[in-house]
Amino acid sequence: MFLIREARWLAKDVRWLVVESPRIAARHRAGHFVIVRPVENSERIPLTVADADRVGGTITLVVQRVGATTTRLCALERGDSILDVVGPLGKPTEIRNFGHAVLVGGGVGTAVIHPQAIALKQAGNRVSAIIGGRSRDYVILEEELSAVCDAVYPCTDDGSYGYAGLVTGKLAELIGDSAEQVGVVLTAGPVAMMKAVAALTRTPGIPTIASLNPIMVDGTGMCGGCRVMIEGTMMFACVDGPEFDAHKVDFDELNNRLRAYRAQEKASLEHLCRLGLNRSMD
Amino acid sequence: MKPAERMKIPRQSMPEQEAGERARNFQEVNTGLAREAARLEAQRCLRCKNAKCIAGCPVGIDIPAFIEAVAEGDLDKAAAVLYEANALPGITGRVCPQETQCEVRCIRVGKGEPVAIGYLERFVADWARESRKEGGAPPRPTGKNVAVVGGGPAGLTCAGELAKKGHSVTIFEALHKVGGVLVYGIPEFRLPKSIISQEVAGLEALGVRIVCNTVVGQTVTIDELLGAEGFDVVFIANGAGLPVFLGIPGENLLGVYSANEYLTRVNLMGAFSFPACETPVLSSAEAVVVGGGNTAMDAVRTARRLGADPATLVYRRSREEMPARIEEVKHAEQEGVQFQMLANPVEILGDEDGWVRAVRCVRMELGEPDESGRRRPIAVADSEFEVPCQVLIEAVGTRANPVLTQTTPDLATNRWGYIEIDDNHMTSIRGVFAGGDIVRGAATVILAMGDGKQAAEAIDRYLAGKRASMADETA
Numbered sequence: 056m057f058l059i060r061e062a063r064w065l066a067k068d069v070r071w072l073v074v075e076s077p078r079i080a081a082r083h084r085a086g087h088f089v090i091v092r093p094v095e096n097s098e099r100i101p102l103t104v105a106d107a108d109r110v111g112g113t114i115t116l117v118v119q120r121v122g123a124t125t126t127r128l129c130a131l132e133r134g135d136s137i138l139d140v141v142g143p144l145g146k147p148t149e150i151r152n153f154g155h156a157v158l159v160g161g162g163v164g165t166a167v168i169h170p171q172a173i174a175l176k177q178a179g180n181r182v183s184a185i186i187g188g189r190s191r192d193y194v195i196l197e198e199e200l201s202a203v204c205d206a207v208y209p210c211t212d213d214g215s216y217g218y219a220g221l222v223t224g225k226l227a228e229l230i231g232d233s234a235e236q237v238g239v240v241l242t243a244g245p246v247a248m249m250k251a252v253a254a255l256t257r258t259p260g261i262p263t264i265a266s267l268n269p270i271m272v273d274g275t276g277m278c279g280g281c282r283v284m285i286e287g288t289m290m291f292a293c294v295d296g297p298e299f300d301a302h303k304v305d306f307d308e309l310n311n312r313l314r315a316y317r318a319q320e321k322a323s324l325e326h327l328c329r330l331g332l333n334r335s336m337d
Numbered sequence: 338m339k340p341a342e343r344m345k346i347p348r349q350s351m352p353e354q355e356a357g358e359r360a361r362n363f364q365e366v367n368t369g370l371a372r373e374a375a376r377l378e379a380q381r382c383l384r385c386k387n388a389k390c391i392a393g394c395p396v397g398i399d400i401p402a403f404i405e406a407v408a409e410g411d412l413d414k415a416a417a418v419l420y421e422a423n424a425l426p427g428i429t430g431r432v433c434p435q436e437t438q439c440e441v442r443c444i445r446v447g448k449g450e451p452v453a454i455g456y457l458e459r460f461v462a463d464w465a466r467e468s469r470k471e472g473g474a475p476p477r478p479t480g481k482n483v484a485v486v487g488g489g490p491a492g493l494t495c496a497g498e499l500a501k502k503g504h505s506v507t508i509f510e511a512l513h514k515v516g517g518v519l520v521y522g523i524p525e526f527r528l529p530k531s532i533i534s535q536e537v538a539g540l541e542a543l544g545v546r547i548v549c550n551t552v553v554g555q556t557v558t559i560d561e562l563l564g565a566e567g568f569d570v571v572f573i574a575n576g577a578g579l580p581v582f583l584g585i586p587g588e589n590l591l592g593v594y595s596a597n598e599y600l601t602r603v604n605l606m607g608a609f610s611f612p613a614c615e616t617p618v619l620s621s622a623e624a625v626v627v628g629g630g631n632t633a634m635d636a637v638r639t640a641r642r643l644g645a646d647p648a649t650l651v652y653r654r655s656r657e658e659m660p661a662r663i664e665e666v667k668h669a670e671q672e673g674v675q676f677q678m679l680a681n682p683v684e685i686l687g688d689e690d691g692w693v694r695a696v697r698c699v700r701m702e703l704g705e706p707d708e709s710g711r712r713r714p715i716a717v718a719d720s721e722f723e724v725p726c727q728v729l730i731e732a733v734g735t736r737a738n739p740v741l742t743q744t745t746p747d748l749a750t751n752r753w754g755y756i757e758i759d760d761n762h763m764t765s766i767r768g769v770f771a772g773g774d775i776v777r778g779a780a781t782v783i784l785a786m787g788d789g790k791q792a793a794e795a796i797d798r799y800l801a802g803k804r805a806s807m808a809d810e811t812a
């Protein structure tokens with residue numbers, strides 16, 4: 056059992072959970088994720104480690120409520136616990152001095168870029184973060200990122216806050232500005248967003264790393280369910296990734312594979328509602 | 338009883354759930370011999386002086402001795418003989434390929450059918466689990482700590498043997514449950530999970546500590562286990578679980594699975610009771626499974642139980658070459674599984690929406706024997722045909738998982754990534770031992786257990802030596 060030390064809402068349907076897990080906290084590096092199983096009979100799902108406190112022995116998870124398992128997690132309060140947490144999984148982000156590193160996070164993907172920003176800053180980079188949300192309420196972690204980055208650019212689709220438009224619009228501006236000299240772009244968020252980021256950086260030849268989010272089961276390389284195609288080669292995102300050269304990723308295929316359980320996901324959520332387990336959020 | 342009388346008794350058949358019935362449920366197919374049938378079967382054994390059957394058993398069970406005890410009705414003694422050589426007889430009695438190990442060597446094969454050693458082993462183990470009390474005083478603690486990496490049959494066996502010798506043992510398991518392939522791969526209808534949980538409870542009673550959710554190499558390294566964590570020895574038994582894909586077009590279509598993923602969803606995660614268990618699995622009107630081993634058989638029979646009609650097995654050689662246990666092939670056939678032998682998939686075909694709709698195969702014929710001694714399949718020109726399916730499961734083998742070895746660069750591996758060991762099961766790192774599939778490549782439960790047992794003996798010697806040398810130093 057893994058005790059929740061802190062729980063709060065970051066935005067509508069986005070929960071911040073600080074979980075006791077000393078072993079994972081001790082070994083965590085930017086780019087790592089964990090797999091959690093909230094209760095017996097629930098699914099195993101991957102979540103990025105958004106922050107780690109070695110001394111306190113805790114890790115931070117930022118969970119967006121989308122289906123049954125994330126609904127269960129978002130219902131947790133301080134003092135509750137998660138049945139299983141395993142990690143840190145995946146390969147850590149390659150951290151070195153790129154000069155100017157630009158991080159592009161969409162929605163809950165912003166949780167992925169947070170530890171990257173910390174590590175890149177420590178490695179001597181100038182770090183900019185472009186973070187997007189549907190509207191002002193959905194822009195998360197701006198304060199936390201501002202504490203470590205040289206510049207943070209919030210963007211909203213509806214223009215209610217910061218840059219009005221998609222994160223790629225802001226990214227294009229930065230790339231176009233000769234004073235900026237972007238050395239690397241790291242991106243995490245919806246597949247369509249990461250695909251658009253990759254398209255934007257391809258022509259100017261800016262190295263770009265995307266953090267992929269395929270469906271996973273074990274997270275240890277045993278099932279192959281997380282397979283992604285990288286320049287025609289099959290890779291397992293849980294052990295070979297989850298970060299890959301964005302210019303080599305087949306995003307369309309990733310998007311297609313994420314649809315596999317649409318019908319079942321709906322049934323699962325309805326089942327949960329019948330059990331009355333999501334009441335705490337309504 | 339005279340040998341001639343023994344020879345007259347026919348081999349007892351295993352009672353099983355009726356095929357039509359069981360093809361719709363996940364309960365165990367074989368229901369176990371009744372006491373009288375077991376006694377009759379035991380009387381078929383000729384008590385050979387130079388019993389050839391023993392040499393066929395990788396852990397050397399004294400087969401005639403345990404069978405004689407069954408014939409005499411002394412089940413306590415039968416169990417004692419079994420457990421002396423084999424810690425998990427309830428499991429091996431069910432899943433060993435007896436037809437290539439113990440039973441094939443039985444003297445009675447020459448004149449009819451062998452003694453049903455596996456059925457009898459299972460009978461005794463099931464009786465023992467219900468009725469037998471573990472006796473004996475607990476061993477004196479040695480003060481030595483052993484870490485076991487992986488809770489499959491190799492790790493569980495090694496842990497049990499070492500605990501019996503008084504060492505303090507901790508099993509580190511990556512998943513949320515121990516058992517390895519026994520819990521995530523082999524289905525309930527062949528090996529009920531309650532048997533594994535009882536065996537695991539037995540280990541815990543012996544003092545073995547089980548720590549799940551720990552991927553050694555990621556959560557903690559071998560160096561840390563031997564250093565700060567204070568373990569004197571590490572035994573690595575992380576299996577060979579990385580699934581191989583065919584490498585043909587269409588493998589990323591929706592509805593295509595590795596057998597490991599399909600079986601893990603159903604067995605470990607309980608997807609057959611979705612949505613009560615929340616992990617989904619795709620069911621289908623038509624399913625195709627590619628392969629001919631136990632994994633393929635488990636996958637196709639699982640698909641059948643999830644409602645696939647037809648559930649078809651596609652295998653590139655002929656039925657005789659299939660490596661699966663004969664009983665599983667027979668059961669699959671009774672349950673209505675269709676066999677497409679001498680067929681090899683060349684492409685998986687999808688619909689406009691990205692879902693599988695069929696698999697294109699080519700006919701094969703058998704040529705000269707290859708290195709494995711099996712006749713090599715060769716494609717027949719212009720013989721392509723399609724098998725419609727909405728779910729396609731590939732069960733074409735596994736390889737060594739690189740997670741642990743990548744983070745332990747000092748650990749010597751061969752060119753396929755399997756760990757190299759010496760005659761004492763020790764790896765290139767002093768105090769680090771290994772066994773099971775991660776050393777042999779995908780093999781069998783009993784071989785993994787045999788490794789666990791032998792390694793435990795070697796570890797015990799190593800620890801005794803360490804104690805001796807420490808005594809020398811202080812003297």
Ligand SMILES: Cc1cc2nc3c(=O)[nH]c(=O)nc-3n(C[C@H](O)[C@H](O)[C@H](O)COP(=O)(O)OP(=O)(O)OC[C@H]3O[C@@H](n4cnc5c(N)ncnc54)[C@H](O)[C@@H]3O)c2cc1C
Pocket residue numbers: 088098099100101102103104117118119120121122123124125126163166167267268269270271272297312313314315320321
């Ligand atoms: C490496 C990695 C890191 C991630 N980090 C975060 C994070 O920090 N915060 C966060 O909120 N989400 C993160 N995700 C996504 C998160 O895992 C899914 O949102 C979650 O699994 C949905 O589960 P559900 O049961 O609530 O929803 P479901 O109803 O099951 O599914 C909703 C959506 O999630 C996807 N999904 C379903 N099951 C899985 C699964 N087992 N693995 C991955 N995706 C799945 C589906 O394609 C669907 O689009 C990450 C995913 C990966 C692979």
Ligand SMILES: Cc1cc2nc3c(=O)[nH]c(=O)nc-3n(C[C@H](O)[C@H](O)[C@H](O)COP(=O)(O)OP(=O)(O)OC[C@H]3O[C@@H](n4cnc5c(N)ncnc54)[C@H](O)[C@@H]3O)c2cc1C
Pocket residue numbers: 275432433434486487488489490491492509510511512515516517518519522523551552553554574575576577578600631632633635662738740741772773774775779780781782783785
């Ligand atoms: C579907 C299927 C059916 C089979 N049927 C039969 C049969 O009928 N008869 C038979 O004899 N054999 C059968 N086999 C083969 C047999 O199951 C294996 O040979 C045997 O399980 C190998 O045992 P093992 O202990 O070496 O490894 P495994 O059983 O693979 O166990 C390894 C364990 O280590 C864990 N692990 C992996 N990496 C790490 C890590 N880094 N840190 C911590 N833990 C880790 C895994 O999660 C797993 O629990 C079958 C195999 C499969 C897949």
Ligand code: SF4
Pocket residue numbers: 393394395396397398400423429430433435438439440454455458783
């Ligand atoms: S352990 Fe396996 S090989 Fe040995 S006697 Fe039992 S069934 Fe036969």
Ligand code: SF4
Pocket residue numbers: 381382383384385388389390391400401442443444445452454
């Ligand atoms: S070879 Fe057959 S008949 Fe002889 S002891 Fe073994 S099981 Fe009995």
Ligand code: FES
Pocket residue numbers: 270271272273274275276277278279280281282291292293294
């Ligand atoms: S999640 Fe199973 S192999 Fe990656």
